[in-house]
Amino acid sequence: GSTQGPPILLPGYIFSCSPSSLLEGLANNVTGLAAFGRSNYSLPAQVSNTFSVPRCFALCLPGSPSDPGVALIGSVGPYYFSPQKTDLSKLLVYTPLVLNPVGSTVVTYAGEPSDEYYINMISINVNGKPIQINSSLLAVDENGSGGTKISTAVPYTVLESSIYNALTKAFVNESSALNLTVTDTVKPFGVCYSAADITVTRVGPGVPTVDFVMQSDNVFWRVFGSNSMVRITRDGGGDVWCLGFVDGGVNPRTSVVIGGHQMVDNLLQFDLDNSRLGFTSSVLLKGTTCSNFNFASTR
Numbered sequence: 001g002s003t004q005g006p007p008i009l010l011p012g013y014i015f016s017c018s019p020s021s022l023l024e025g026l027a028n029n030v031t032g033l034a035a036f037g038r039s040n041y042s043l044p045a046q047v048s049n050t051f052s053v054p055r056c057f058a059l060c061l062p063g064s065p066s067d068p069g070v071a072l073i074g075s076v077g078p079y080y081f082s083p084q085k086t087d088l089s090k091l092l093v094y095t096p097l098v099l100n101p102v103g104s105t106v107v108t109y110a111g112e113p114s115d116e117y118y119i120n121m122i123s124i125n126v127n128g129k130p131i132q133i134n135s136s137l138l139a140v141d142e143n144g145s146g147g148t149k150i151s152t153a154v155p156y157t158v159l160e161s162s163i164y165n166a167l168t169k170a171f172v173n174e175s176s177a178l179n180l181t182v183t184d185t186v187k188p189f190g191v192c193y194s195a196a197d198i199t200v201t202r203v204g205p206g207v208p209t210v211d212f213v214m215q216s217d218n219v220f221w222r223v224f225g226s227n228s229m230v231r232i233t234r235d236g237g238g239d240v241w242c243l244g245f246v247d248g249g250v251n252p253r254t255s256v257v258i259g260g261h262q263m264v265d266n267l268l269q270f271d272l273d274n275s276r277l278g279f280t281s282s283v284l285l286k287g288t289t290c291s292n293f294n295f296a297s298t299r
């Protein structure tokens with residue numbers, strides 16, 4: 001993130017071919033996957049093991065399919081972003097990574113914990129006000145059910161039905177104070193507003209904030225309108241912003257799955273050496289984006 005070394009070769013890099021069915025449900029034109037999980041065969045793990053660099057990587061996903069994002073492997077920072085050469089590593093807030101004792105991915109091993117990344121979210125706030133959640137849903141039980149995980153394979157955050165219903169009810173109530181009235185919904189979303197009624201700010205649509213509260217009330221990942229809302233233009237007219245959270249039904253394996261849309265233009269650092277997740281909330285607040293990684297500063 002601060003200096004650029006010579007091109008490197010990973011001797012004996014492990015990869016595999018797989019059926020195209022594994023790409024179903026992912027973005028258009030995806031031709032393969034790079035593993036970033038806890039597995040010893042993930043890309044970050046192979047880099048760290050080969051070059052004895054920190055078991056740490058950072059992801060910053062772009063806001064547009066046509067723009068580049070950045071993945072920084074083996075570096076704990078600094079991470080410089082233009083235009084002001086801002087070091088986003090200084091903005092990171094940390095929460096512990098927790099182990100799910102039971103794996104549920106394509107390849108799992110009996111007795112081994114999940115390769116996925118779980119965090120200890122204890123509540124969700126809308127405009128700073130906690131919603132009513134059965135707290136037992138936010139804990140991972142001995143069977144591996146419940147809890148909160150992070151997944152770039154899921155486009156929008158998926159919530160267990162009772163959590164989803166509580167969130168949407170609170171969001172609609174808080175939005176009414178902004179003179180916003182719900183309109184016809186667009187699947188898979190359950191709450192939509194006319195785009196003409198919503199003011200756009202530097203952090204996206206001007207709507208109530210959603211906070212993922214971690215181990216204490218002062219540690220939270222704030223989701224602004226750019227990450228909570230999805231704009232949809234419908235055939236035959238109609239331009240709406242929809243709340244970008246999806247109902248995951250009753251008794252899903254994982255109660256909350258934080259999806260890719262909520263990560264866009266947020267820097268996330270997965271620090272396995274210290275078993276913690278660092279997050280910045282939206283970097284738009286700092287006048288930059290994930291597409292503005294300052295490659296010039298590394299040369």
